Amino acid sequence: MEKNIQEIIKKIRALIAGGKLKKALEEALEAFPGDNEIIILSSRYNKLQRNVGIGVVSNPDNNLEYNNIISALLNKTDEIEKDNSNIHPMDSNKQKADVTPLVSNQANINGDRNTVIQENKGIININSQDEKGFHETAIEFMQTRHFDKAETYLTKAINANPNYAPAYADRGMVRLKLEKPRDAIRDYETAVSLDPNSFKALHPLGVLYILDENIDKGCDCLKRAMEQGHHESEELYNEYCENQHNENHDTRK
DSSP states (O other): OOOOHHHHHHHHHHHHHTTOHHHHHHHHHHHOTTOHHHHHHHHHHHHHHHHHHTTOSOHHHHHHHHHHHHHHHHHHHHHHHHTTTSOOOTTOHHHHOOOEEOOOTTSOTTTOTTOEEEETTEEEEOOOSSHHHHHHHHHHHHHTTOHHHHHHHHHHHHHHOTTOHHHHHHHHHHHHHTTOHHHHHHHHHHHHHHOTTOHHHHHHHHHHHHHTTOHHHHHHHHHHHHHTTOHHHHHHIIIIIHHHHHHHHHHHO
């Protein structure tokens, strides 16, 4: 059964009000797993719990960070509520809709350049069978949230040209949506190795590194994306990496 975004937001807020921040973050991650801000908030919460457990942070610092996470998550729910036309929960039936191929009378069964696929939200064209054609088709599937189909065509693009960085970056995003974070990291790493200035890969790779406790590499990626003009990377770097730097400096004291 499809969940309404408003119902999800209401549940998240109710969990926060009931003092169940961990459950609220889990609910948010389940509904919006590709949201970088929610991933970072979850990482911050987990780090806070570890630090409290080993006595690294004091109660005032603990309470301040705890309240900051709550405030940020509430702000995020406000943002999602205002822009829910572009954000869909993962368990939406729309994502599970199948794609039924209909080959036109003029199309060659073996792979005509103009083979048409009828999808429940519109028409998707199967483009020419080179890396850019496969990539364009994958983007069409990404836009209609058919991530499994998008992954297939991005793989076709990569097979056609193993040095085509944009396909690796987009497949990384798709695999993150499909809850394959390790595969996503490998794709993002490959994209960055082929194109060191790919902010499309640098930003999410930085987030995934941080989530994986690889803080230095994560902050390095966010800084490089920030230098490419990625505003969201700058916000996360200033919020998370600068705080991390200050914590390390205080610890050395």
